[in-house]
Amino acid sequence: QVQLVESGGGLVQAGGSLRLSCAASGRTFSDYAMGWFRQAPGKEREFVATIIWSGRSTYYTDPVKGRFTISRDNAKNTVYLQMNSLKPEDTATYYCAAARGKGLYTLPQQYGYWGRGTQVTVSS
Numbered sequence: 001q002v003q004l005v006e007s008g009g010g011l012v013q014a015g016g017s018l019r020l021s022c023a024a025s026g027r028t029f030s031d032y033a034m035g036w037f038r039q040a041p042g043k044e045r046e047f048v049a050t051i052i053w054s055g056r057s058t059y060y061t062d063p064v065k066g067r068f069t070i071s072r073d074n075a076k077n078t079v080y081l082q083m084n085s086l087k088p089e090d091t092a093t094y095y096c097a098a099a100r101g102k103g104l105y106t107l108p109q110q111y112g113y114w115g116r117g118t119q120v121t122v123s124s
Helices: none
Strands: 003-007 010-013 018-025 032-039 046-051 058-060 068-073 078-083 092-100 118-123
Touching (some): 003 092, 018 032, 018 092, 018 118, 032 068, 032 078, 046 068, 046 078
Parallel strands (some): 010 118
Antiparallel strands (some): 003 018, 018 078, 046 058, 068 078
């Protein structure tokens, strides 16, 4: 079992920044690729970003490229999502997820463990 707890969400004005954190416990953190997903009201959960076990490779959905940065600290069992130049359309609940393996994963079904989410609201 892997337990994931997100933090860092909140209310921010358009153009502002937030940094999400996800603390993992329960298994060897470096055995897992990590991902961030988001879900807005009335919409399906969508992929945001993923990072491989070593942190050396990342992948983003197009709408956040150049604005969001995913990173991880394996010594602290934590993955981060730095979000800059936030837009109202970024408003959603953001979820951290873990996928056992050495690749980059973009599909929700590839992830076996999920956090409970943290709310991000961007006002215009």
